[in-house]
Amino acid sequence: MxxxxxxxxxxxxxxxxxxxxxxxxxxxxxxxAARLGEADISPGGCYRVEIFKPFWVLPNIFHPRVHPDELDKPEWFPWWGYPGFFRLYDHRTGKLISETRIYDLETGGGGMTWGAGSGEIFAGMIPVGPNVADCIGDRPSNRTPKV
Structure with missing residues (x-):
């Protein structure tokens, strides 16, 4: 016993x-997480997007990989190309708006789209976050952004 x-x-x-x-x-x-490179600032100065590399102790094959459209179930034991995630800030105030899940930037990442028409900010296929009410589509303006 x-x-x-x-x-x-x-x-x-x-x-x-x-x-x-x-x-x-x-x-x-x-x-x-470690920040990668310089931040992307939107044309009108409303948003700032920073890219980060996750701090993983175990090799990356032990972390499940999700697809940006999240229709498929997470893939276990994948070969990651370039794991990373995004943080979206209001560039005028420095306030964090959103943070994404960790994606494989090699397959899902790409150029920034600042929300024209969709109301969402995208990095390639990855939804980074919503537009704030006074910067829908982030059109360039004559005002100087506060830093």
């Missing part, structure tokens, strides 16, 4: 430690 209870305690402790590490990894993959 003593051996069985020790095994149960070991299994419970193992599950607890694994669960804690998984929860922490969900934070640190974006919390400790």
């Amino acid at each position: 003593k051996i069985a209870s020790r095994r149960i305690c070991f299994v419970v402790a193992y599950i607890g430690i694994a669960g804690s590490l998984w929860a922490a990894s969900q934070w640190w993959e974006k919390g400790l």
Whole structure:
């Protein structure tokens, strides 16, 4: 009976430690991410988009890969080309508007579209975030943006 209870305690402790590490990894993959290159600023100066490389401890094949349209289920054990995610800021105030999931930028990324007609800002096929009410489509204006 003593051996069985020790095994149960070991299994419970193992599950607890694994669960804690998984929860922490969900934070640190974006919390400790490295910024890549310079920020993209929209033509009218309303938005700033920054690209980040996630901080992964395990090799990238151990992280599921989702498609930007999110119609398919996540792919497990994929070969990542270039993992990354985007953060969208209001460039005038510095306020974070949105943050994307981690995508393979090699297959889903591309040029910036600032929301003309759609109300969404895209990087290739990846939806980065919504337009703010006073910058729909981010048309260039004569006013000077506040930095």
